[in-house]
Amino acid sequence: MTGSSTPAIKTVLHPVSDLARAKAVYAALLGIPPQADSPYYVGFEAGGQHIGLVPGGGPQGMTSPVAYWHVPDIEAKLAELTAAGATVKEAAHDVGGGRLVATVTDLDGNVLGLLQDQ
Secondary structure (H helix, E strand, O other), X not given: OOOOOOOOEEEEXXXXXXXXXXXXXXXXXXXXXXXXXXXXXXXXXXXXXXXXEEEOOOOOOOOOOEEEEEOOOHHHHHHHHHHOOOEEEEEEEEOOOOOEXXXXXXXXXXXXXXXXXX
């Protein structure tokens, strides 16, 4: 292990089939309007967490929610996870603004997200 702890899940992305209807439901749940609102992504900031809505599961083909753990060094954490038996599903890549994301699957096929802000 690298000795660096992963503090918390701060981002959860949800695949949705109807973005407009899902946006209304999450706005009602959270009691706030979205901070990011586009045809390909809607994001809410609530209680120190980011909740994202991804129409159709996005290009990564999400079929269930994915929790993203914020890490200081995404490549080091990927190496640590694969050494422990996880499999890289989506390699680290920039999604804009220097933000890197990646996903791995654990031994049971559960998807774990990693996110690094630069």
